[in-house]
Amino acid sequence: xxxxxxxxxxxxxxxxxxxxxxxxxxxxxxxxxxxxxxxxxxxxxxxxxxxxxxxxxxxxxxxxxxxxxxxxxxxxxxxxxxxxxxxxxxxxxxxxxxxxxxxxxxxxxxxxxxxxxxxxxxxxxxxxxxxxxxxxxxxxxxxxxxxxxxxxxxxxxxxxxxxxxxxxxxxxxxxxxxxxxxxx
Numbered sequence: 001x002x003x004x005x006x007x008x009x010x011x012x013x014x015x016x017x018x019x020x021x022x023x024x025x026x027x028x029x030x031x032x033x034x035x036x037x038x039x040x041x042x043x044x045x046x047x048x049x050x051x052x053x054x055x056x057x058x059x060x061x062x063x064x065x066x067x068x069x070x071x072x073x074x075x076x077x078x079x080x081x082x083x084x085x086x087x088x089x090x091x092x093x094x095x096x097x098x099x100x101x102x103x104x105x106x107x108x109x110x111x112x113x114x115x116x117x118x119x120x121x122x123x124x125x126x127x128x129x130x131x132x133x134x135x136x137x138x139x140x141x142x143x144x145x146x147x148x149x150x151x152x153x154x155x156x157x158x159x160x161x162x163x164x165x166x167x168x169x170x171x172x173x174x175x176x177x178x179x180x181x182x183x184x
Contacts, residue, residue, distance in 0.1 A: 006125070006126065014119025015119075015123040016119070019123060020074050020083055021075075021128060022100055022123075023090070024176075025141075026100075028071075036067060038071075043063070044060075044062060048084040048085045048088065049084075053115070054080055054081055057081045070082045070085050076155050078176075097109050105131065106124070107123055108131075156173075156176060
């Protein structure tokens with residue numbers, strides 16, 4: 001029906017790892033536009049290495065990954081190093097912040113590389129729901145990219161932050177959670 005309920009949905013909150021969801025969408029829009037080849041290799045640079053979630057931080061600088069592998073690890077393992085690499089591939093935080101605004105993501109802003117334990121990267125529930133709608137409706141995406149995004153979101157390793165029930169009943173779940181201690 002297009003009806004919805006919003007309880008403080010436009011309130012600005014610390015994004016934690018949920019900032020990775022609109023970054024993933026931006027990546028696949030660049031793939032569809034032909035500006036990024038998902039099979040191109042990226043070299044891990046020392047400044048991108050980040051503590052916290054993910055295993056890519058254990059790789060030595062210079063290790064090669066495909067862009068698709070980096071995008072996948074950013075979500076599946078909530079890899080902070082992969083996220084920093086992806087931000088660089090997409091042109092940096094200013095470019096991404098401008099792109100977020102053009103997509104109607106009013107509160108989604110990258111202010112710091114990951115891990116952003118101080119919570120300076122922001123979003124809102126409304127922005128995250130809007131991102132999922134942009135993915136599911138696929139207007140800016142080719143069907144193949146939409147399916148790739150959903151496949152990545154379905155393989156998210158840590159689903160312990162989701163409410164119990166739907167997955168145990170056999171439902172498919174597509175998610176990206178975030179947790180930095182001050183926000184879940």
